[in-house]
Each structure stands twice: as structure tokens, then as C-alpha cells.
Amino acid sequence: MFVTPKVPLNSLRHHVFADKRNFMGVPNTLNVMTNFPFLIIGVLGFVLCIGGSFFNISLKGEIWGWTVFYGGIASFAFGSAYYHLKPDDNRLVLDTLPILIAYSSLFSSFLVERVGEKVGLSCLVLLLFVSFLSIAYARVFNDLRLCMTFQLIPCLAIPIMTVLLPPKYTHSKFWLWATVAYAIAKIEGFADSKIYNANRYIISGHSLEHLCSAAGTLILTVMLLYRSIRCHRLGDLKGHP
Template sequence: MNRFELTLLCAVALSAVAAACGPTVAQQAHYHGFADQRAWAGLPNALDVLSNLPFAVGGLWGLRAVQRQPPGVQRGLAALFFVGLLVAALCSGIYHWQPDDARLALDRCGMVPVFAGLLGLAVADRSSDRAGLWTAGAVLLWGPLSVAVWSATGNLLPWAVLQGGGMVLVLGLALYPPRPGAWGIRLGGVVAAYALAKLLEQGDHSVFAWTGGVVSGHSLKHVVAALAAWPVLAAMASRTAVGTARHTAVAD
């Protein structure tokens, strides 16, 4: 185990301790009271439901692009990420159709493979394939467990640590160059999309008022969050272009 992997392992262990021993964090009151509750063509909460379509588009686009990548750990983690986007689109759409705690648990579980694939990719890109697989596995275990804790006790802390800690990890990894042979994903773009999405989520009602009731912050949050797929898609496109150029050069 190298120093980078040991540091990562310690960070995960400390996060788990914080999630288990920290104070109880309750979900916001009236969490399900989203700003835009307009129906369209019989579809309740139409824009909050339909704004999940960019996740599905990104997932399908990504899975097609993954097929052109050579076998490897990053390819597998990318596939998990893009499958996760499809799952997240479905689960979030179900939740926003009729928001309640049961469907919110489903929505959060739908995000788990997205986090697992993305965090695993980021770690594999900057550290090692082994560390990337460990990270993805830890998230796949931690995610459903944290949702179960929230459902049983109302304590949102383990889920908040997973989300917030995961983005802090990606931000830290963005400060390091990709390791040799890695995809070279621009992790800063992932962090920027996540940060803007969270701001829009918190400003749901304010954005709805500012736009004169045209669109809410939560609907825009879905669209912006889906843009986190772009740095991964761009990295794959770059690798495909380089591979094609090398093949052409050899053929000539």
C-alpha cells in the first residue's frame, strides 16, 4: 500500500467514525415542499420530474462511449457511473412524481451508483486502480446503509458525510495531476457542477421567484448536476481521438 492509498484509507475511516459518532442531523422541515408544483399534461410536478431527463441522456451517451474504451478498471468504473445516471434519473423521477419519505429513500439509493462510479473514477485517475475499486466498493456499502439509518432514525448525518466528504475528496484529488496512463479527467469541472447544483437546490424558491415562476432552483439543479458527466465524457472522447490518430499513423 502506497502513501496515497494509506491516506485515503485513513480519511475514509475517520469519515466513518464521524458519521457514526457525530451529532444527529435532522432533515429540513418541509423538505418535500418544492417551489414548482405545477402539473403539465396530467404529470404532477412536471418540471421537477422531466428535468431528470439530462441524467438519462448522459447515462446513455456515456454507456455508448464506454464501449469504445479498452478494457480496464476505469472503464468498469465509468460504466458503473453511467448506469448510475440512468438509475438516478428513474428514481428521482419517481420521487418527484409524488414526494414523500419512502420515495426519497429510493431517490437517494438511486444516487449511490453515481457516487460510487464517480468517486472510484476520480481516485483511480489520481491514485491507483486498486484504490479506485476500494473507493467504489466502500460507497456501494456506505450509501444504502446511510439511507437505512436515516429511514430508521431520522439521522441524516451519515448520508451528508458521504455526499459532502465525497466532494471534498474529489476537490482534493483535483489538485494532483493524473497518474501515467490514466484518463486525465478534469475533476475541477465535476466539483464546479456539484457546487452550483447544491446552490440551486438551496435556492429553490428564490430562483422560482426570481424567474417569475418560469423555472425553480430544484429543476435547474437536476440539469446542472447532470453536467458532472461531461468531464468524464470529454476524457473518453480525448482518449478515443488519440487512439484513432495513433492507429492511423501506424497504418500509414
């Protein structure tokens, strides 16, 4: 963050996307409509977490983490769609904050699973605080670097920790597949215009970024549905006969 140049929040280039088409009176139609999968997955995941019997979640810390994650994903669907209807600095906050909350809770859920419940819950509180701090920093100092760095850290940490730390559940490779999907989504977002030109103006890189990110969330949802406890760590067995 400190070795890169400042990334201004109020730069017009942040609000200019390749696909500006208007269908049925909806501005930037595809960039708006491609948020719909987030709404479906987010609401469905949130309801299943609250239900408590569909997902294979064994610790209360995981329930908290995954519930906040799906809540963030559902909120992102509304925030991102609202932003793309008329992109500007004020609406960008509603687009960015929910995804920071989702990243925070996702990483904390991963830590609960791989490191321990106390560590994961402590990180959930800390990372949620950093999410709001990142947005405040961006608004006060007109600089998006903290937000961008904060989104990058889980994408790097989760694959490394997936390899280094023993899994508690089966289907642990789904973490890696989801991370690959999120990484591809980021690349598609950066190559917005190039992808749009390459496929002859059918769909832009930013719209594909939404769909690929939603696919990553779907991969994690499938993981929660089908995984089972693989082994018990010593830390999970303390206090139990």
C-alpha cells in the same frame, strides 16, 4: 456529521418544492422532466463503457467504475422522476440511492486514475457498501446526515486530489469543471424558492439543480471522449517490460 443537528428523513420540508405546476397532467412537471438529460447521458455513457472502444479508459478498474457510474446516473433519472411525481419518504430512497452509487463509483474511478487500480477497486466496493449503509441508517434512525455527508466528501476530495496528485490523462481540468457544476447544482437546490421567485416563476432552483448536475455529468463524458494518456505512473508499469 456529529457536530450538526439531526436531519429527519420524514420532515415534510424535504418533500416541498417551489415549483408545483402541473402541465399535461404530470404533477410537478419541470422537476420530473428535468431528469430526462440524466437518462440520455446515463444510457449513452453506459453503452459506450460496455462497448469499450469509444471512451479513453485504459484499466479494467476504470471500466468497472465508469460503468457503475453511468448505470447509477440512468437509474437516478427514473428514481428522481418517480419521486417527484409524488414526493414522500419511501420514494425518496429511490431518488437518493442511485446518486450515492454514482458518487461512489465516480470517486473510485478517480482513485483508479490518480492512485492505482487496486486502491480504486477496493474503494468502489467499500463506498458502495457505505451507500447502502447510509440509506439504511436514514430509514432506521430517521436521519439524513450520513447521506448528506457522503455526498459532500467527493465534492471536497476530488478538487484537492486533482491539484495534489499527478494526472495520468490529459484534460484533467475537466474534473474541476465538473465539480464546480455539481457544487453550483447543490447551491441551486438549497435556493429553490429564492431562484424561482427571482426569475418570476419560470424555473425553480431544484429544476436548475437537475440541469446543472446533468451538465457536470456531460463534462465528464466529454473528458472521457477526448482525453489521452499523458504519462505512466510507476505503479502502472510494474510487471510490464
